[in-house]
Amino acid sequence: MNAPVSMGMMPELSDQELRRFGRHLIMPEFGIEGQRALKAGSVLLIGLGGLGSPASLYLAAAGIGRIGLVDADVVEETNLQRQIAHGYKVLGTLKNASAEARMLDLNPDVVIERHDVRLSIDNALDLISQYDVVIDGTDNFPTRYLVNDTCVKLGKPNVFGGVLRFDGQLSVFDARHGPCYRCMFPEAPPVEFAPNCAEAGVLGVMPGVIGALQATEAIKLISGIGSPMIGRMLIYDGLDLSFTTVQLAKDESCPTCSKAPEDIVLKETVMVCAAPVGRTISGEKLQERLAARDDMIIVDVRNPSEWLSGRIAGSRAFSKPDLEQVLQDTGETDLPKDRDLVLVCQSGMRSSAVIKSLAAAGYLPSRLYNLDNGMNAWSGAVETE
Ligand SMILES: [Zn+2]
Numbered sequence: 001m002n003a004p005v006s007m008g009m010m011p012e013l014s015d016q017e018l019r020r021f022g023r024h025l026i027m028p029e030f031g032i033e034g035q036r037a038l039k040a041g042s043v044l045l046i047g048l049g050g051l052g053s054p055a056s057l058y059l060a061a062a063g064i065g066r067i068g069l070v071d072a073d074v075v076e077e078t079n080l081q082r083q084i085a086h087g088y089k090v091l092g093t094l095k096n097a098s099a100e101a102r103m104l105d106l107n108p109d110v111v112i113e114r115h116d117v118r119l120s121i122d123n124a125l126d127l128i129s130q131y132d133v134v135i136d137g138t139d140n141f142p143t144r145y146l147v148n149d150t151c152v153k154l155g156k157p158n159v160f161g162g163v164l165r166f167d168g169q170l171s172v173f174d175a176r177h178g179p180c181y182r183c184m185f186p187e188a189p190p191v192e193f194a195p196n197c198a199e200a201g202v203l204g205v206m207p208g209v210i211g212a213l214q215a216t217e218a219i220k221l222i223s224g225i226g227s228p229m230i231g232r233m234l235i236y237d238g239l240d241l242s243f244t245t246v247q248l249a250k251d252e253s254c255p256t257c258s259k260a261p262e263d264i265v266l267k268e269t270v271m272v273c274a275a276p277v278g279r280t281i282s283g284e285k286l287q288e289r290l291a292a293r294d295d296m297i298i299v300d301v302r303n304p305s306e307w308l309s310g311r312i313a314g315s316r317a318f319s320k321p322d323l324e325q326v327l328q329d330t331g332e333t334d335l336p337k338d339r340d341l342v343l344v345c346q347s348g349m350r351s352s353a354v355i356k357s358l359a360a361a362g363y364l365p366s367r368l369y370n371l372d373n374g375m376n377a378w379s380g381a382v383e384t385e
Contacts, residue, residue, distance in 0.1 A: 010036040011065070017109060021063055034223040035063055039109075041222035042066040044128055046119055046147055047137035048095040049073075050207030051161045051214060053085035055135050058215035060103035064222065066111040067103070068131055069096045072118045082204035119143055121266045124150040133218045135159045137211065141188040142269040148173060148181035152257045153264040157228070159217045161210040166203050167376055168210040168236035171229050171248065172217050175257035178231035183251035188269050189349055206238055235346070237376065246346075247305050278355040278368035281342060286371060287380040290314075296340040296369070299323075301354045310375070312344060313383045320350045327361050340367050348374040 013035060018025065021035050043064050045052050048071040059067055073095050075086040083095075090098040096114045103110055115127055119138075128134055128150045136147045136158055144160075151158040157174040160181060173180045213234070220226045235244045250257070256264055281289075289296060298315035300307050307317040318335070326333050335341055341363070343351035348370055355368045371378070 009040065011039045012036070013039065014109070017063065020107070024063070029225060030223065034225060037223045038063045038219065039065040041133070042068070042131040043133045043135060043218050043222070044068040044070065044131035045135045045137060046070045046143070047139070048083075048085060048099045049079065049137060049139065050082040050163065050202065050204075051137035051139075051211035052095075052099070052135070053083045054208050054211035055137060055215040055218075056085055056099045056103055057106060058212060059135075059218060060110045060112075061106045062215070062219050063107060064110065064218070066113065066131075068113040068115060068127065069099060070115045070117065070119050070127060071095045071099075072116055082202065082207050084208070119146060121146065121268060124266060125154065128156055129154055131156070133157050133159065133221050135161075135214050135218055137161065137214070139163075141271060144181065145188060145269045146266065149256050149264055149266055151175070152180050153261045153266070155261065157221055157230075159214045159221075161207075161214045163202050163206040163210050164200055166206065166238040168206050168234075168238070170210055170213050170217070170234040170236070171232060172221070174228070174230050175250075179248045179250040180254060180257040182256040183254045184233075184248060186251075186255050188271055189353075203238060206236075209236060209238075235376075244309065246303075246309065249303070277359045278343075278352075278365045278370055280372045281369040282372050283378050283380060286312075286342060286369075290380070294340070296342055297335065298342045298344060299335065299354075300344045301351050302345050302375075306346060306375075308385060310382045310384050312375075312378060313381045315344060320345070320354055323354055324357055327357055332361060333358075335363075337363055337367070340369060342369045342371055344371045344378075345374045347376050348372055 024030050024035050025032055041064055043059055045056055045067060048056060048069055074092055075090050075095055075098055079086060085102050086098045094116055096116050100112045100114060103112060117123060124146055134151055134156055136144060138144055147158055152175040155176055157172055160171050160173055162169045217228055221228055231248050233246050233248050252258055298312055299318050300311050300315045301318060301320040301323060303319050343354050345351040352370050355370055358368055359365045
């Protein structure tokens with residue numbers, strides 16, 4: 001069992017609370033101490049959209065004592081396909097106001113602190129410092145990096161969730177005990193590799209799954225039960241209903257969490273466009289070429305643990321850090337320049353970055369292929385060991 005995040009005075013529970021939380025109290029691993037820890041605890045929920053909708057309702061229902069809401073948007077009709085904290089009756093009103101009303105109806109004792117603003121470098125430190133745990137429910141990279149950097153600087157756990165199309169991701173970034181978001185993704189990807197739900201679409205129930213899991217992690221952190229997802233990333237594939245957990249390592253040269261807190265400077269993340277390099281190949285097309293015994297070489301640039309947990313049969317492991325290190329040290333790799341290379345990662349993002357590095361090292365862009373959507377979209381043969 002972990003120590004609860006909130007180490008303040010444990011409040012007593014009222015008779016109404018003892019009734020309402022009865023299903024919690026009868027579990028010996030949770031019990032009255034777990035419930036009192038939740039009441040003493042606080043969560044800052046950033047974004048009251050698809051992820052924030054289920055997270056806000058479950059946090060209030062579970063008995064978290066104080067919940068901050070950060071959102072400046074109003075409810076629009078196109079939100080209602082997934083943002084179930086809201087509804088037609090509140091179209092045009094602030095999402096924070098809508099969520100607050102639903103949360104107080106579930107639990108009149110929860111203290112809701114509305115921050116009807118966008119998170120920015122001017123308010124992030126002040127807002128995040130007031131809470132025990134942060135839930136990032138945003139869908140844009142600038143806010144995601146700002147939440148990450150602020151949480152690292154302040155030593156707060158950041159419950160990260162992301163959804164796109166039919167996929168979801170979840171992790172707990174707590175730089176005191178594990179990696180941070182920048183250990184995985186040091187800088188924002190180019191705009192064209194960073195679509196949001198408005199551009200790429202999302203199945204409405206996907207944020208419901210991930211948002212509920214974010215609430216679970218926040219409840220675990222505050223009550224001290226179970227093992228939080230620190231140093232691990234859950235990858236949820238809704239189409240074949242698979243949950244995969246990959247280990248995440250701390251990057252000792254991470255631009256954020258390798259620094260002392262006082263040296264971390266919050267900065268605006270600017271999304272830039274980059275001209276795509278190389279070609280894209282679909283999973284179906286790659287299967288066709290493999291079936292035709294094409295002599296292309298498949299290079300998997302994921303981390304060794306990801307490669308071991310499942311890879312395209314016959315693919316070669318050459319992780320992005322290793323490959324970039326070799327290029328940096330020697331200016332070349334042992335990958336042939338006269339064969340078609342198919343670069344593969346989990347989502348297609350890291351492999352596209354590797355393609356740029358290879359092109360810069362003299363590989364013909366016309367021989368470099370990026371597997372579209374990476375292993376997330378691969379439906380062909382997979383080998384493991
Ligand atoms: Zn880091």
